[in-house]
Amino acid sequence: MTDAAELQERTRALLAAHPPATTDRLDFLRARFDAGLAWVHYPAGLGGLDAPRSLQAVVDAELAAAGAPDNDPRRIGIGLGMAAPTLLAYGSDEVKSRFLRPLWTGEEVWCQLFSEPGAGSDLAALGTRAVRDEAGGDWIVDGQKVWTSSAHTARWAILIARTDPGQPKHRGITYFVCDMTDPGVEVRPLRQITGEAEFNEVFLTGVRIPDAHRLGEVGDGWRVAQTTLMNERVSIGGARIPREGGMIGKAAAVWRDRPDLRTHALHRRLLGLWVEAEVARLTGERLRQQLVAGQPGPEGSAMKLGFARLNQAISGLEVELLADEGLLYGDWTMVRPDLVDFTGRDAGYRYLRSKGNSIEGGTSEVLLNIVAERVLGLPPEPRNDKDVPWKDLAR
Numbered sequence: 001m002t003d004a005a006e007l008q009e010r011t012r013a014l015l016a017a018h019p020p021a022t023t024d025r026l027d028f029l030r031a032r033f034d035a036g037l038a039w040v041h042y043p044a045g046l047g048g049l050d051a052p053r054s055l056q057a058v059v060d061a062e063l064a065a066a067g068a069p070d071n072d073p074r075r076i077g078i079g080l081g082m083a084a085p086t087l088l089a090y091g092s093d094e095v096k097s098r099f100l101r102p103l104w105t106g107e108e109v110w111c112q113l114f115s116e117p118g119a120g121s122d123l124a125a126l127g128t129r130a131v132r133d134e135a136g137g138d139w140i141v142d143g144q145k146v147w148t149s150s151a152h153t154a155r156w157a158i159l160i161a162r163t164d165p166g167q168p169k170h171r172g173i174t175y176f177v178c179d180m181t182d183p184g185v186e187v188r189p190l191r192q193i194t195g196e197a198e199f200n201e202v203f204l205t206g207v208r209i210p211d212a213h214r215l216g217e218v219g220d221g222w223r224v225a226q227t228t229l230m231n232e233r234v235s236i237g238g239a240r241i242p243r244e245g246g247m248i249g250k251a252a253a254v255w256r257d258r259p260d261l262r263t264h265a266l267h268r269r270l271l272g273l274w275v276e277a278e279v280a281r282l283t284g285e286r287l288r289q290q291l292v293a294g295q296p297g298p299e300g301s302a303m304k305l306g307f308a309r310l311n312q313a314i315s316g317l318e319v320e321l322l323a324d325e326g327l328l329y330g331d332w333t334m335v336r337p338d339l340v341d342f343t344g345r346d347a348g349y350r351y352l353r354s355k356g357n358s359i360e361g362g363t364s365e366v367l368l369n370i371v372a373e374r375v376l377g378l379p380p381e382p383r384n385d386k387d388v389p390w391k392d393l394a395r
């Protein structure tokens with residue numbers, strides 16, 4: 001078993017062989033992956049060393065102290081947080097070796113083709129079809145996806161599609177890796193409340209996917225998708241941040257830097273939110289330490305619920321603190337950003353962007369249902385459509 005001392009030694013060896021000051025950024029990231037120091041809990045040969053996940057902090061601290069470059073989760077968050085654990089759990093050896101390295105280094109951006117105009121919270125209702133071509137080889141995909149973050153920068157997508165409409169909705173779905181450069185993929189921007197178009201609608205027309213790019217068994221895509229969705233909640237709500245990092249850091253900075261804006265009532269609220277943010281941060285740290293690669297439990301849903309509520313409360317307080325200035329908004333120019341950054345830009349942006357936090361990755365209402373049923377063991381919601389063939393469901 002790899003321990004902290006060994007990881008420290010390996011990290012120092014990496015730094016000695018590839019000094020950050022004189023090594024190209026991408027070359028450094030590739031060398032870090034090959035040394036097993038990318039995500040230490042991943043298997044050897046796939047960027048890791050089969051080490052406990054908690055020891056990643058040892059590597060990260062050494063690298064940060066040496067000023068080493070890192071990948072940017074704001075640009076490749078879907079790949080890192082959602083595609084990678086699913087590829088690891090369900091990909092063939094070829095798939096894992098082909099995709100994980102460029103995913104981690106950021107050479108290839110990933111997006112998530114799950115939601116559809118008629119299937120969001122009820123994702124299992126999705127209608128995008130995948131049909132095997134006559135020769136029984138490639139899959140041909142037709143349908144429409146929506147709210148696809150980063151589709152405009154993505155090289156690859158994780159995609160779920162219906163392969164058997166005669167089965168009940170959860171059972172006829174299959175999971176694929178989709179090539180975003182296929183001529184049948186059309187990506188159109190969707191502008192959101194912030195003014196920018198971080199997400200898109202994606203039209204799939206005769207998109208060809210080799211069977212080798214299927215993850216899991218035919219018809220078992222719902223189970224595979226659970227790995228993605230559970231990881232998504234941890235990745236949105238449970239990112240590692242320093243004390244007073246994230247949204248609370250922005251509000252606290254306004255409080256410190258602008259004594260002219262302070263009031264007693266706002267002070268009390270800020271302190272309350274500061275404590276809640278710190279509790280959430282430490283809970284996230286504990287959750288990450290419990291995680292085995294690829295298998296977070298429903299506790300991640302509770303984490304993401306709290307994250308969304310706190311982000312909205314803190315960004316709201318920041319706007320209030322700034323009074324009239326809080327109503328100013330930097331820039332409504334339509335852009336298609338290549339970063340997703342909840343805490344970026346100005347207070348107005350943070351306030352508006354945080355509205356999406358209680359929708360993306362599962363709405364807060366749906367996550368409350370998950371916590372009620374799978375954490376607290378309360379009776380499930382009535383689901384009277386789960387045994388009806390998908391083709392017979394009312395739409």
Ligand SMILES: Cc1cc2nc3c(=O)[nH]c(=O)nc-3n(C[C@H](O)[C@H](O)[C@H](O)COP(=O)(O)OP(=O)(O)OC[C@H]3O[C@@H](n4cnc5c(N)ncnc54)[C@H](O)[C@@H]3O)c2cc1C
Binds near residue numbers: 120148149199
């Ligand atoms: C910023 C952002 C980025 C996104 N990025 C992606 C992406 O990259 N890829 C992707 O596939 N999707 C993405 N999504 C889509 C997101 O997953 C869906 O919006 C979400 O799952 C909700 O689906 P919906 O929009 O169809 O709303 P609906 O499912 O129609 O929900 C409407 C309302 O009904 C409530 N509701 C629905 N069902 C229940 C229930 N059973 N109990 C109680 N209340 C319920 C919901 O909480 C919500 O308030 C993104 C969304 C946002 C906001």
